[in-house]
Amino acid sequence: MMEQDMREKAKNAMRLILEAARFEVEEVDEPLDLSAVRDGVCLLVLCSNDRALIGQFDKTNYSLMIDDQEMNCKKLLFTLDKDIVTENCIQWGIDEFVRYTGEAVLADIVSRELSLDLTPSKSKKATIAVAAESREVEPSGISLLHFPVKLSEQAAIRAGGVQGTARLRFMPYFLFHYTSSGEQVYKDRRIPFDAEGWGAINAINGIKIELDGKEVEDSEIPGGAEVCDPHIRKDEATERIVSELIDRLTQKVRIKQEKGDAIFYEEKVLKPDRKNISVDTKQVYIPVWQIRGRKIVEVNAFTGELLSEPMDEGVEVF
Numbered sequence: 001m002m003e004q005d006m007r008e009k010a011k012n013a014m015r016l017i018l019e020a021a022r023f024e025v026e027e028v029d030e031p032l033d034l035s036a037v038r039d040g041v042c043l044l045v046l047c048s049n050d051r052a053l054i055g056q057f058d059k060t061n062y063s064l065m066i067d068d069q070e071m072n073c074k075k076l077l078f079t080l081d082k083d084i085v086t087e088n089c090i091q092w093g094i095d096e097f098v099r100y101t102g103e104a105v106l107a108d109i110v111s112r113e114l115s116l117d118l119t120p121s122k123s124k125k126a127t128i129a130v131a132a133e134s135r136e137v138e139p140s141g142i143s144l145l146h147f148p149v150k151l152s153e154q155a156a157i158r159a160g161g162v163q164g165t166a167r168l169r170f171m172p173y174f175l176f177h178y179t180s181s182g183e184q185v186y187k188d189r190r191i192p193f194d195a196e197g198w199g200a201i202n203a204i205n206g207i208k209i210e211l212d213g214k215e216v217e218d219s220e221i222p223g224g225a226e227v228c229d230p231h232i233r234k235d236e237a238t239e240r241i242v243s244e245l246i247d248r249l250t251q252k253v254r255i256k257q258e259k260g261d262a263i264f265y266e267e268k269v270l271k272p273d274r275k276n277i278s279v280d281t282k283q284v285y286i287p288v289w290q291i292r293g294r295k296i297v298e299v300n301a302f303t304g305e306l307l308s309e310p311m312d313e314g315v316e317v318f
Contacts, residue, residue, distance in 0.1 A: 007033070010047040010078055013101050018043070020104035020114035032057075035073075037064070042073040043090075043118070049081045058086040074118060090118055103158060112161045117154050142227065145218045146170055146285035147302040156289035156299040159306055164293025168301065170221060170285040172203035172230040174237040175213050178245055182276035186253050186268050193249045193272035201237045203230030203283065215302075216284050230283065238281045245279075246272055 011033045018025045023036035023043065031053055034045035042064045046057050054077060062073040077089040078097060085091075092100070100116065107114040151159070153166045180195040198212035221227070250271045257264050287301035298307040 007047050010097075011045075013097070014045050014047060014076075014078060017100045017104045017114065017116070018045075020107045021116045022113050035064070036076075040071065041118070042071050043076050044073045045076045045078070047078045049079050049084075051081070051084060054079065054084055054086065054089075058088050074120075076118075088120060090120055107161070115158045115161055115163055117158075141220070143218060143220050144170060144227065144285050145216060145282065146221060147216055147287065149222065149287045149301045151289065151299065151301045151304045153289065155304070156301065157291055159299050159304060160289075160291045160297035161306075162291060162293040162295060162297055164291045164297075166289050166291045168222060168225040169288050169290055170225055170227045171288050172228060173200040173211075173284050173286055174203055174232070174234060174281050175200045175211065175216065175284045176238070176241050176279055176281045177213065178241060178277065178279045180245060180249060180272055180277045182273055184270040184272075186270060187255055189253050189255065191251050191253065191270045193276065195245065195249060199241070200284070200286075201232070201240065203232045203237065204228065206232060206240075213284070221285075221287075225287070227285070234281055234283065238279050241279050241281070242274065242277055245277060246274070 011027075014034060015025050018034070018036040021038070023038040023041075025034055025036045027033070028035045028044070031046070031048075032044055033047050034043075036043040036045065044062050046054070048054055048057075057075060057077065062075065064071045064073055075089045076092065077086060078092045080094065082093060100114070104114050106112075149168070153168075156166055157163065175198070177198050178196065180193050183190055183192045185191075198210070199208060200211040201208050250269060253268045253270055255266045255268070257266055288307070289299045289301050291297045291299070299305070300307060
């Protein structure tokens with residue numbers, strides 16, 4: 001049994017989650033805990049480990065009458081019992097509870113609507129099975145040098161904060177590793193130009209990001225994903241990297257000189273030599289979830305980052 005004080009805390013947390021998803025939440029008579037209504041969707045919430053109570057909840061059909069219109073209610077169960085399986089409920093356990101509680105707090109901080117997966121547990125399992133079967137039957141057949149997809153479709157939708165259709169796209173980048181060496185000496189000043197680092201340039205819009213190549217892999221991408229074509233050539237990207245590195249390492253040296261009673265300063269601009277700069281550039285792809293709903297939102301499927309800049313040209317961004 002879920003103790004009464006624990007059940008009360010769970011109910012309060014469920015209220016927080018549902019209100020972050022813009023539901024109007026009210027307490028209801030026992031044995032249920034909450035009702036939540038939004039945009040023609042009605043949820044009844046039960047927080048319990050009582051198998052008999054859960055079984056009754058699972059098999060009972062509930063409806064709500066609003067303005068003389070009857071609305072069928074979905075059922076949301078939160079239970080700590082991992083062995084309980086329901087047929088007609090949206091079932092949340094510890095993982096979902098922890099995830100949505102944290103996301104609800106974040107949604108409140110950033111004033112963003114929380115997106116919830118309200119698919120019944122049975123349907124979710126069937127969907128996963130069908131998706132797995134599709135990947136086996138219809139592989140993409142396309143192998144690319146790319147960063148792995150670490151963010152699922154549903155997680156991307158939650159991160160984007162909008163409901164909509166998600167599409168996986170692989171965006172072309174030029175991954176680069178640069179090294180610079182050498183030095184310049186002017187009078188008594190010695191200026192070194194030692195530098196090393198990683199980065200990447202978007203091969204469509206030219207936006208540069210910090211990225212290293214440790215996790216890039218040459219493997220088959222998921223079926224149904226879109227592969228976007230580059231608009232910038234590799235040599236153009238390399239020259240831009242070199243030019244920007246030279247500008248960053250260039251220094252102005254000011255030397256104080258005294259002649260008799262006069263004091264003057266001499267200024268010299270010292271740049272690294274192009275021949276001392278080495279850049280290794282290769283084309284890779286970064287996976288991005290593009291969610292189309294009330295607006296278009298893009299989420300980096302490798303880092304989980306909500307993108308503030310479009311990955312390609314002509315895309316509306318969040």
